[in-house]
Amino acid sequence: MRCDVLAVGTELLLGQIVDSNSAWIGEQLACHGIASHLHVQVGDNVGRIEAELRRLLEHADAVIVCGGLGPTHDDVTRDAAAAVMGVELVLDDDVADAIAAMFAARGRPMPQNNLRQALVPAGAEVIAQRRGTAPGLICPVTVGGRERVMYLVPGVPHELEEMLTRAVLPDLVRRGGAAATIVSRTLKTWGESESGLNDRLDDLIARLDADPTATLAFLARGWNGLEVRLTTRAASQEEAEARLAPLEEEIRDCLGVVVFGAGSDSMESVVLDLLRRRKLTLGLAESLTGGLVAARLAAVSGASDVLRGAVVSYASDVKFDLLGVTPGPVVSEDVALQMADGARQVLGADVGIGLTGVAGPDPQPGEPDVPVGTVCIAVVTPEARRTTTLQLGRHNGREQVRQFGVITALDLARRLLLAPVAE
Amino acid sequence: MRCDVLAVGTELLLGQIVDSNSAWIGEQLACHGIASHLHVQVGDNVGRIEAELRRLLEHADAVIVCGGLGPTHDDVTRDAAAAVMGVELVLDDDVADAIAAMFAARGRPMPQNNLRQALVPAGAEVIAQRRGTAPGLICPVTVGGRERVMYLVPGVPHELEEMLTRAVLPDLVRRGGAAATIVSRTLKTWGESESGLNDRLDDLIARLDADPTATLAFLARGWNGLEVRLTTRAASQEEAEARLAPLEEEIRDCLGVVVFGAGSDSMESVVLDLLRRRKLTLGLAESLTGGLVAARLAAVSGASDVLRGAVVSYASDVKFDLLGVTPGPVVSEDVALQMADGARQVLGADVGIGLTGVAGPDPQPGEPDVPVGTVCIAVVTPEARRTTTLQLGRHNGREQVRQFGVITALDLARRLLLAPVAE
Numbered sequence: 001m002r003c004d005v006l007a008v009g010t011e012l013l014l015g016q017i018v019d020s021n022s023a024w025i026g027e028q029l030a031c032h033g034i035a036s037h038l039h040v041q042v043g044d045n046v047g048r049i050e051a052e053l054r055r056l057l058e059h060a061d062a063v064i065v066c067g068g069l070g071p072t073h074d075d076v077t078r079d080a081a082a083a084v085m086g087v088e089l090v091l092d093d094d095v096a097d098a099i100a101a102m103f104a105a106r107g108r109p110m111p112q113n114n115l116r117q118a119l120v121p122a123g124a125e126v127i128a129q130r131r132g133t134a135p136g137l138i139c140p141v142t143v144g145g146r147e148r149v150m151y152l153v154p155g156v157p158h159e160l161e162e163m164l165t166r167a168v169l170p171d172l173v174r175r176g177g178a179a180a181t182i183v184s185r186t187l188k189t190w191g192e193s194e195s196g197l198n199d200r201l202d203d204l205i206a207r208l209d210a211d212p213t214a215t216l217a218f219l220a221r222g223w224n225g226l227e228v229r230l231t232t233r234a235a236s237q238e239e240a241e242a243r244l245a246p247l248e249e250e251i252r253d254c255l256g257v258v259v260f261g262a263g264s265d266s267m268e269s270v271v272l273d274l275l276r277r278r279k280l281t282l283g284l285a286e287s288l289t290g291g292l293v294a295a296r297l298a299a300v301s302g303a304s305d306v307l308r309g310a311v312v313s314y315a316s317d318v319k320f321d322l323l324g325v326t327p328g329p330v331v332s333e334d335v336a337l338q339m340a341d342g343a344r345q346v347l348g349a350d351v352g353i354g355l356t357g358v359a360g361p362d363p364q365p366g367e368p369d370v371p372v373g374t375v376c377i378a379v380v381t382p383e384a385r386r387t388t389t390l391q392l393g394r395h396n397g398r399e400q401v402r403q404f405g406v407i408t409a410l411d412l413a414r415r416l417l418l419a420p421v422a423e
Numbered sequence: 424m425r426c427d428v429l430a431v432g433t434e435l436l437l438g439q440i441v442d443s444n445s446a447w448i449g450e451q452l453a454c455h456g457i458a459s460h461l462h463v464q465v466g467d468n469v470g471r472i473e474a475e476l477r478r479l480l481e482h483a484d485a486v487i488v489c490g491g492l493g494p495t496h497d498d499v500t501r502d503a504a505a506a507v508m509g510v511e512l513v514l515d516d517d518v519a520d521a522i523a524a525m526f527a528a529r530g531r532p533m534p535q536n537n538l539r540q541a542l543v544p545a546g547a548e549v550i551a552q553r554r555g556t557a558p559g560l561i562c563p564v565t566v567g568g569r570e571r572v573m574y575l576v577p578g579v580p581h582e583l584e585e586m587l588t589r590a591v592l593p594d595l596v597r598r599g600g601a602a603a604t605i606v607s608r609t610l611k612t613w614g615e616s617e618s619g620l621n622d623r624l625d626d627l628i629a630r631l632d633a634d635p636t637a638t639l640a641f642l643a644r645g646w647n648g649l650e651v652r653l654t655t656r657a658a659s660q661e662e663a664e665a666r667l668a669p670l671e672e673e674i675r676d677c678l679g680v681v682v683f684g685a686g687s688d689s690m691e692s693v694v695l696d697l698l699r700r701r702k703l704t705l706g707l708a709e710s711l712t713g714g715l716v717a718a719r720l721a722a723v724s725g726a727s728d729v730l731r732g733a734v735v736s737y738a739s740d741v742k743f744d745l746l747g748v749t750p751g752p753v754v755s756e757d758v759a760l761q762m763a764d765g766a767r768q769v770l771g772a773d774v775g776i777g778l779t780g781v782a783g784p785d786p787q788p789g790e791p792d793v794p795v796g797t798v799c800i801a802v803v804t805p806e807a808r809r810t811t812t813l814q815l816g817r818h819n820g821r822e823q824v825r826q827f828g829v830i831t832a833l834d835l836a837r838r839l840l841l842a843p844v845a846e
Contacts, residue, residue, distance in 0.1 A: 013459050015450030016642055020441045022464070027438030036436050037471060041445070041462040048460060055478075219439055284735070290721020291714025294735045298713020301784055301821055309741040312707070312717045312733035314726070318770055322732075347741055361724055398724055 001176040002035045004060040006052055008068035008077050009155060010043040021066050021160055028164060031231055032173055032182045044068060049080035053150060057084070057143045062172060064164070067155030069134040071114045078137070081150055082121035085141045089119040095126055095135050102133055127167040132159040138171060149175065182233045183240035185248050188261045190225040190411045194218050197226060200254045204247070214247055223403040224266065228255075260414060267410045268300050274417040275306040275351065280382070282413075283349030284310035285323055285339035287330070287356040288375065293406050308347040313339065319356075322346065331356050331370045333387035336378035344380060351417075353409050354378040357390075359398045375405040379413045386416055424599040425458045427483040429475055431491035431500050432578060433466040444489050444583055451587060454654055455596055455605045467491060472503035476573060480507070480566045485595060487587070490578030492557040494537045501560070504573055505544035508564045512542040518549055518558050525556055550590040555582040561594060572598065605656045606663035608671050611684045613648040613834045617641050620649060623677050627670070637670055646826040647689065651678075683837060690833045691720050697840040698729040698774065703805070705836075706772030707733035708746055708762035710753070710779040711798065716829050731770040736762065742779075745769065754779055754793045756810035759801035767803060774840070776832050777801045780813075782821045798828040802836045809839055 005022045012019045022039040029036045038056060042048050049068070056063045068077030082089050096118035103110035117134050120126060127136030137152040151168045153160050173182065189197065197218060198205070208216055214232035221227055230247055234240035252259055261270045275282055284294050294310035297303050311322055319325040323342030325335055339354030357375035358364045373392035378385070390408055392401050428445045435442045445462040452459045461479060465471050472491070479486045491500030505512050519541035526533035540557050543549060550559030560575040574591045576583050596605065612620065620641060621628070631639055637655035644650055653670055657663035675682055684693045698705055707717050717733035720726050734745055742748040746765030748758055762777030780798035781787045796815035801808070813831055815824045 012446065013449045013462060014453045015446040015448070018441060018443045018446040019462075023435065023438040023441040025438070026436045030437045037466065037468075038475070039436060039464040043460065045460075052461070281738075286714070288721075289718070290726070290730075291709070291717030291733055291735060292721075294714030294737075295712070295718045298711075298715075298735075298737060298782075299822060299825070301782075303713070304737055307713075307737045309737040309745075310714055310733070310735035312714060312721075312735065314717075314721060314730045314732040315704075315770075318732040321771070322769060346745060347738075348744070359721075359724075399722060402722070 001033075001062075001172070002037060002060045003029055003062040003064060003172060004036055004056045005039040006049070006056060006063055006065045007039070007041045007155070008044065008049055008065060009041070010045075010074075012041040012067075013043050021155065021157060024157070024161065025064055025066070025164065028169060029172075031184050032169055033231075033233060034172060034176065044074045044076060046076040046080050046083070049077060050083045053080060053084045054143070057141065057148045057150075060148070062149045062151065062175070064151045064153065064168060066153050066160055069117065069136075069152060069154050071111070071116050071133070073113075075116065077152055078116075078119055078121065081124070081137065081139050081152055084150070085121050085123065085139055087122040090122050091115070092118050092120040092126060092135075095120065098129065098135075099133050127153075127163055129154075129159070130162060130166075132156055134159070136163045136167060138167075182231060183237060183244060184229055184231045185244050186230075186263060187228045187248065187251060187255070187259050188221075188225055188265060188267075189228060189255060189258045190260050190267065190407060192226070192255070192258045194220065194226055197228065197255065197258075201228075201251060204250055204254070213243060223407055225260070225407070228259075257415060257418065260411065266300070267407055267414070268297050268303075271410050271414050271417070272297060272300055272303055272306055274414060278417060280350040280417075281306050281308050281348075282351045282353070283308045283343035283347030285319075285343035285352065285354040286310055286312050287314060287319065287339070288359045289355050289402050289405050289409075290314060292402055293353065293355065293409060296406060296410075308349040311343060311346060329367050329370075331358060331364055331367055331374060331376060333376045333378060333389055336376040337380070337385065337387055340378040340380040350382055351413065352378075352380045353413055354380075355405055355409055357401070357405060359401045360394055361398065373401050375401060375408070377405065377409045377412060379409070379416050381413075381416050384416050384419060386412060388412060424456075424485075424595070425460060425483045426452055426485040426487060426595060427459055427479045428462040429472070429479060429486055429488045430462070430464045430578070431467065431472055431488060432464070433468075433497075435464040435490075436466050444578065444580060447580070447584065448487055448489070448587065451592060452595075454607050454652075455592055456654075456656060457595060457599065467497045467499060469499040469503050469506070472500060473506045476503060476507045477566070480564065480571045480573075483571070485572045485574065485598070487574045487576065487591060489576050489583055492540065492559075492575060492577050494534070494539050494556070496536075498539070500575055501539075501542055501544065504547070504560070504562050504575055507573070508544050508546065508562055510545040513545050514538070515541050515543040515549060515558075518543065521552065521558075522556050550576075550586055552577075552582070553585060553589075555579055557582070559586045559590060561590075605654060606660060606667060607652055607654045608667050609653075609686060610651045610671065610674060610678075610682050611644075611648055611688060611690075612651060612678060612681045613683050613690065613830060615649070615678070615681045617643065617649055620651065620678065620681075624651075624674065627673055627677070636666060646830055648683070648830070651682075680838060680841065683834065689723070690830055690837070691723050691726075694833050694837050694840070695720060695723055695726055695729055697837060701840060703773040703840075704729050704731050704771075705774045705776070706731045706766035706770030708742075708766035708775065708777040709733055709735050710737060710742065710762070711782045712778050712825050712828050712832075713737060715825055716776065716778065716832060719829060719833075731772040734766060734769060752790050752793075754781060754787055754790055754797060754799060756799045756801060756812055759799040760803070760808065760810055763801040763803040773805055774836065775801075775803045776836055777803075778828055778832055780824070780828060782824045783817055784821065796824050798824060798831070800828065800832045800835060802832070802839050804836075804839050807839050807842060809835060811835055 340352035763775035
């Protein structure tokens with residue numbers, strides 16, 4: 001089974017937006033064991049869309065086409081698909097009613113050209129719209145005597161993702177002939193390189209190579225660490241889960257505290273959950289990160305349960321006057337510790353995190369001997385005090401230094417909060 | 424002149440990384456008046472790369488190929504290009520020497536397979552590498568009796584961008600037959616919709632339509648506003664600049680204070696520059712934005728000149744105890760104002776910015792009548808006190824509400840700091 005991707009939109013070619021849909025679809029296809037050889041971006045031009053579709057369908061069993069389903073004269077994906085199928089566009093009354101009802105519910109008049117979205121190539125199956133006005137379309141077509149299929153979905157990411165998951169991927173898997181469900185489990189890690197993870201999981205990888213009941217992949221997520229993903233195909237969800245559960249257990253045993261979460265967890269959500277479970281509150285004192293730790297935590301909804309706040313002490317005398325740091329040089333583990341203590345006191349928090357350092361490009365005034373890229377971190381909990389220093393070097397750049405500081409500080413807090421159990 | 428783009432890498436098809444290179448290249452091509460009809464992503468497979476190159480070169484005058492120039496056996500772009508040209512790969516001694524010298528300079532032994540990067544299709548021209556080990560290649564080829572060209576460049580974005588700007592775009596423009604320079608000027612705006620900008624610039628747009636000495640385009644940059652871009656093609660840089668200067672002046676006159684910067688300015692850098700020029704320092708008091716204003720300002724190198732710091736008062740009693748806000752409901756313009764005053768005092772700053780609101784998805788506890796998506800902002804300078812309230816609604820989502828709050832607050836500060844001049 002091979003499924004290629006065609007993204008439609010002149011704005012993609014002009015670089016006004018980056019096509020992240022194709023990558024997302026590619027990831028989903030890979031998860032479901034479906035090959036993808038070509039992803040193509042084409043402009044809003046009916047002839048070119050038609051030509052690309054014909055070309056891709058020579059070799060691919062299916063093509064997912066995203067975008068160009070809107071109501072304006074630029075939106076010509078439907079026309080191109082009808083041309084490839086050699087059929088006319090016909091008005092689908094159910095779709096037209098659904099669009100009219102959506103406008104009525106919002107109390108707005110429906111522009112006539114919205115009815116363009118109810119035009120469907122004869123013989124296509126409609127995927128009902130849930131999040132926007134454009135329905136998706138499943139368009140079967142015969143090319144060179146072989147059965148192919150085109151899936152037309154909207155280009156708006158959250159509409160596309162919902163429709164792909166609900167209708168397109170199941171249909172693709174069914175056409176692929178496998179009466180099977182594909183299930184993945186993702187573990188998130190921080191603190192070990194890809195080759196380090198590989199070494200630790202050597203035995204399991206060798207066993208899965210010999211007996212491929214599941215596949216194991218590493219995905220690099222930059223500042224968010226490395227993911228270990230297990231995927232299996234089985235006759236039912238239950239069977240797949242039963243197969244993955246012991247493998248996940250084995251990976252967790254091998255990797256230990258390096259695994260910080262699973263599925264939709266983030267380092268931020270995990271730290272907030274640990275604090276919530278232990279009924280502890282958090283206060284931050286940030287210098288070089290300038291509020292980034294606080295901002296990332298506050299991005300998680302419900303953070304206000306445990307996050308008291310932060311003091312961003314960018315100027316040295318804010319560290320001295322507000323956080324009570326002893327006046328003097330400001331880049332050391334001892335200063336980070338005083339900042340963490342100050343945050344606990346000033347913000348009335350149980351746990352304090354302090355970060356100070358030199359993001360660069362220039363050294364800290366008055367401390368020329370501290371290398372650019374130095375980050376000193378301290379975490380203070382009711383039962384522990386811990387510090388660490390990163391030396392990230394000048395080549396990493398300001399943003400990289402700040403972001404690595406953030407995740408390293410959160411990971412240190414996580415390990416200390418887990419400590420009674422895991423260390 | 425038509426130039427298509429081929430991005431090489433299996434990781435692109437698997438969705439492990441998003442191909443942002445093609446969008447960047449597309450934008451550059453558009454700036455230079457070069458059409459681009461297809462962007463394609465293909466895996467690390469020499470046969471498929473070759474097939475795509477042949478296919479694209481049937482209609483395109485040029486193809487920019489990014490990626491697959493590394494030293495490992497996966498890196499097969501050179502081989503595919505040689506196959507399309509019908510020539511052998513030959514070792515280029517200069518490139519080999521340059522790679523060896525680069526390893527020597529870093530005091531590291533050179534793995535033998537790095538010499539793969541010195542292999543060049545016979546007849547290709549080398550673009551010397553400046554930032555990585557892989558050189559670029561200009562590969563002329565005849566297809567169906569017509570002269571075409573392939574540009575091979577590395578996939579690492581900062582290497583690609585440097586090489587495109589230095590060598591590929593000038594070569595393309597030269598081949599396009601125009602002995603011309605293309606110059607753009609970008610103005611950045613906040614506070615006006617695209618159709619609003621269009622209305623205000625109606626006269627100019629009509630004149631440029633009638634006499635296209637320059638083109639004018641609007642580019643939406645989401646939380647970073649809308650850009651107005653002027654582009655012209657002229658015999659020399661001087662001639663182009665002379666043509667653009669009065670047009671830029673006219674746009675600035677029409678749009679007034681809506682234009683916050685030009686070129687590489689950001690809202691953050693503009694606010695920091697204004698403060699620096701007026702010898703004022705800045706302190707922040709953030710609630711719903713959770714440190715995001717501070718983090719964005721601190722991302723600009725040199726921010727420490729003027730940024731004293733921030734108090735992220737996520738919990739209400741941090742607002743009361745640390746910032747001196749009168750206890751009571753915490754989402755109002757008056758509270759934002761008290762927060763801004765508190766920030767000035769606690770952080771010893773000349774200018775204070777305060778933000779409070781409800782990011783959602785749930786209402787603020789104890790204030791059920793304040794709609795989700797409400798953001799109250801205050802800015803206090805030595806000579807002015809100003810507040811504003813955004814009602815962004817629940818549908819915008821937490822991140823959107825926070826980011827709009829940040830830019831709106833910075834823009835309000837900018838207008839007040841400009842005030843003696845612009846208001």
